Amino acid sequence: MNTFKHFIKRNSLKIVENMNNQFFNNIQIIIKDPLPKHVNLNNVLQKLAELVPERFFDGIDGLYIGKFGHLEKRNVTAVFDDGVLYVTSEQDNEEDFLDDCVHEICHAIEQNYGDVIYADGKLDHEFIRKRQEVFQKMIEDGFESAKKFTKIFYNSEYNKKLDEFLYKDIGYDNLSVLTKDIFVNCYSMTSLQEYWASGLERFFFGEGEKVGSLCPVLYKKIKQVTVLENE
Numbered sequence: 417m418n419t420f421k422h423f424i425k426r427n428s429l430k431i432v433e434n435m436n437n438q439f440f441n442n443i444q445i446i447i448k449d450p451l452p453k454h455v456n457l458n459n460v461l462q463k464l465a466e467l468v469p470e471r472f473f474d475g476i477d478g479l480y481i482g483k484f485g486h487l488e489k490r491n492v493t494a495v496f497d498d499g500v501l502y503v504t505s506e507q508d509n510e511e512d513f514l515d516d517c518v519h520e521i522c523h524a525i526e527q528n529y530g531d532v533i534y535a536d537g538k539l540d541h542e543f544i545r546k547r548q549e550v551f552q553k554m555i556e557d558g559f560e561s562a563k564k565f566t567k568i569f570y571n572s573e574y575n576k577k578l579d580e581f582l583y584k585d586i587g588y589d590n591l592s593v594l595t596k597d598i599f600v601n602c603y604s605m606t607s608l609q610e611y612w613a614s615g616l617e618r619f620f621f622g623e624g625e626k627v628g629s630l631c632p633v634l635y636k637k638i639k640q641v642t643v644l645e646n647e
């Protein structure tokens with residue numbers, strides 16, 4: 417049992433019941449810390465139910481909202497761990513909160529369909545090829561410091577040093593330009609897993625066409641998983 421589950425046992429946290437939304441019947445929603453007043457949980461859940469087909473919520477037991485040490489430690493706003501979506505309560509607006517939820521559901525789907533997504537190695541291949549392209553652009557644009565990450569660029573696993581280099585040294589604005597027409601968004605180049613999650617997330621937000629034209633293998637995998645789900 418992880419520490420947060422212990423914490424719930426010891427403390428009577430606010431457990432949201434009867435959301436008037438059948439969709440979330442099987443998901444325990446717990447608010448450890450309140451969301452800002454202008455972020456309405458019901459609105460977000462309503463939109464979530466519209467965007468992501470119900471069957472994709474299989475394997476999600478809980479949605480926990482609050483300030484969590486393990487999120488802050490990793491400097492992320494949300495994480496999917498052991499059947500639970502942990503999402504920070506520190507949200508600027510409902511859109512950001514919705515993005516976080518959809519994104520983590522994409523990781524949950526990844527866990528259920530890992531074989532279909534990764535086993536043939538094709539997605540990995542497409543991802544690395546794209547990273548290579550961005551790397552070349554960086555060198556052409558004078559970001560010489562990228563050279564010390566040559567090897568890491570050809571590895572699809574998450575790498576903290578590369579991540580810091582991309583967001584601190586290169587910076588979000590430059591990265592947006594460099595990844596334009598290659599990746600669906602900057603975050604997508606973080607690792608193979610984020611490549612999958614960001615692509616599926618954009619697909620759920622109605623950007624399937626963009627995903628399909630930029631990342632044909634990724635799109636095919638998304639389609640495969642969606643068709644599997646329909647059978």
Ligand SMILES: [Zn+2]
Binds near residue numbers: 519523609610613
């Ligand atoms: Zn992610």
